[in-house]
Amino acid sequence: MFLNLLNLLKKIKLIINLKKIKVMSARIARAIIGCTRKQPKNVLDTANNVVEKMYDNNDIYTTPPRTKTVLSGFIQTAAASEAAAKNRGKLEIETRDQDIGFLFDVLQDEYVPYVNGLYKGNPVKLLLSGLPISSDPVPHGIPETPVIKRVDNGPEPHSAKIFLAKTTSPLKKQREKLTYCVYMSTDPSMLPESFRLVLTTTSQRKLIVKGLTRGSEVAFAVTSRNSAGVSKMSDAAKFIPN
Secondary structure (H helix, E strand, O other), X not given: OHHHHHXXXXXXXXXXXXXXXXXXXXXXXXXXXXXOOOOHHHHHHHHHHHHHHHHHHOOOOOOOOXXXXXXXXXXXXXXXXXXXXXXXXXXXXXXHHHHHHHHHHHHHHHHHHHHHHHHOOOHHHHHOOOOOEEOOOOOOOOOOOOOEEEXXXXXXXXXXXXXXXXXXXXXXXXXXXXXXXXXXXXOOOOOHHHOEEEEEEOOHHHOEEOOOOOOOOEEEEEEEEEOOEEOOOOOOEEEOOO
């Protein structure tokens, strides 16, 4: 009986080791940001690297989320705010955090999904994007795809408020903090590349897009992200502001 028990333990150990090997072999290279919004210099360096590399490889990255001019403009604004914040003024620091945070969100919510959607698992082409890459295992728990329940007129004139359906994800039950990103398209075709980031918030109650044109139809889509990654984009919802 002792030998049978010993053989059983060996088999269990073998199964565990095989599973570990399988997990390690499943690691896939992917683009990441490699820093946080609290690291202004790193955010700027990453953005500049994207400008230098991605747009020089336009045969590989044919439809970037933003034009080179637009992204460069964001970088210049953030860099100027970072330089002004060195004087330690409260207003300058708040402006720096806002501009760096916006640039970080553009990279995280637009460029990373774009690059990984094309070449996830291909480190050579991933590096040509200018973004850092990682082959570390992706943690479990990426949020499920948001579902837009409806879009109503917002609390202010020419605004829209987006309502999401309740999620069944365990993450919701754990009350993990999610960041919601709202994308908008004014193109009747509603092609994926026509959507642009217009709002980032951590509260479903603040999914309010302002500055719309009365009577002009727009379409909204939403993603959510947590520490594990970014969800897929929701189906688009059309809306005509009053």
